[in-house]
Amino acid sequence: MRRQDYTVGWICAVQTEYVAACELLDEEHPSLPTDSPHDDNAYTLGRIGDHHILIACLPKGRYGIASAASVAKDMLRSFESIRIGLMVGIGGGAPSDKHDIRLGDIVVGCPMHRKGGVVPYNFGKAIQDQEFERTGSLNSPPTELLTALTKLSVNHERKGSHIAESVRTMITKNPRLRGSYQHPGAEYDRLYESSYTHRGGDHRCEIGCDSTSPPLLQRSRRDLDPDEPVVYYGLIASADQLMKDAIARDRLIKEHDILCFEMEAAGLMNDFPCVVIRGICDYSDSHKNDRWQGYAAVTAASYTKELLCIIPGHQIARTQKATAEMGE
Numbered sequence: 001m002r003r004q005d006y007t008v009g010w011i012c013a014v015q016t017e018y019v020a021a022c023e024l025l026d027e028e029h030p031s032l033p034t035d036s037p038h039d040d041n042a043y044t045l046g047r048i049g050d051h052h053i054l055i056a057c058l059p060k061g062r063y064g065i066a067s068a069a070s071v072a073k074d075m076l077r078s079f080e081s082i083r084i085g086l087m088v089g090i091g092g093g094a095p096s097d098k099h100d101i102r103l104g105d106i107v108v109g110c111p112m113h114r115k116g117g118v119v120p121y122n123f124g125k126a127i128q129d130q131e132f133e134r135t136g137s138l139n140s141p142p143t144e145l146l147t148a149l150t151k152l153s154v155n156h157e158r159k160g161s162h163i164a165e166s167v168r169t170m171i172t173k174n175p176r177l178r179g180s181y182q183h184p185g186a187e188y189d190r191l192y193e194s195s196y197t198h199r200g201g202d203h204r205c206e207i208g209c210d211s212t213s214p215p216l217l218q219r220s221r222r223d224l225d226p227d228e229p230v231v232y233y234g235l236i237a238s239a240d241q242l243m244k245d246a247i248a249r250d251r252l253i254k255e256h257d258i259l260c261f262e263m264e265a266a267g268l269m270n271d272f273p274c275v276v277i278r279g280i281c282d283y284s285d286s287h288k289n290d291r292w293q294g295y296a297a298v299t300a301a302s303y304t305k306e307l308l309c310i311i312p313g314h315q316i317a318r319t320q321k322a323t324a325e326m327g328e
Helices: 015-023 065-078 123-128 143-159 163-173 175-181 246-256 293-309 313-317 322-326
Strands: 008-012 027-029 043-048 051-057 084-093 106-109 118-120 231-238 258-262 274-282
Touching: 008 015, 008 065, 015 043, 015 051, 015 084, 015 163, 015 175, 015 293, 043 293, 051 065, 084 293, 106 258, 106 293, 143 231, 143 274, 143 293, 163 175, 163 293, 175 293, 231 246, 246 258, 258 274, 274 293
Parallel strands: 008 051, 008 084, 084 274, 106 231, 118 231, 231 258
Antiparallel strands: 027 043, 043 051, 084 258, 106 274
16 A cells, blocks of 8 residues: 555544544554654554545643644645545533433534534633633535535434444454443443532542432433444534533533534644544543543444445545645
8 A cells, every 4th residue: 555545534532542443444554654754643554445544643641632733734744645534532422401412422523503513612711701712713524524424314314323233343353342442331321410520539420429319310211222322413612621510511502502522623623624523431520430431432433434434435536635625
């Protein structure tokens, strides 16, 4: 394979996401040298369906908007044939009466309410001054990806998804991942009243937090297979810090119909034509733990694989290069 053969760029933020992405490849390719001495990325190369994929992860311990932008810039500099991008990983859910988001579900950033799909905001302003401050406007995903999202959404409504099956297949092929990436169990999906903050310090909620209702909210069992995640399409809020305040979360949900919170996408949308796909690993509140991160990462990666598999290779080949979006 040659560098110019790779047309899809996939960016992850943390190692858990990177593992899930690599495991979902149909085949993995040998590494290739880059021509740029200034490219600090480490890449995994491979194929999904018709597409040759280039996967990169943010440096360990470096998160946020600027780091994501730097990884994307180096990727496009070294692999100039990239046509479309993917930002895939975990995020904090924004559950509401309108959207019954659960842990392990997937949120895909799509245009909504005249916004492009990812909404950048000033986290400090939202927390301290009790108001939402947007920090600019961002591009929506490219048309080719939006069209594919429509097709996949229709397929899922008519026939269901293969996401849970993909998770099980991955774990069967690589049993060493079972402990961190399988479904943790619905009993560990806990949503608390917004006013109830985490108890017990670094201990998980089942140790320190009240397990009675209230403050633990009781939600009805889904009619579908409980291991089958639900996919939501709409707005993702992006800032340089974690959202871990349920009161602020609920306010932004009410005002802007946010479905998910994350920390990298705002650094990509205007210069890296991509779609943002997030598996939900917590509820953007003080009740945070790592139990759901692996499963959420692999549900997001599994959805992404389904998305790529319905896009014909020739369709991506005739799409303009991502560097054209940068005016280069």
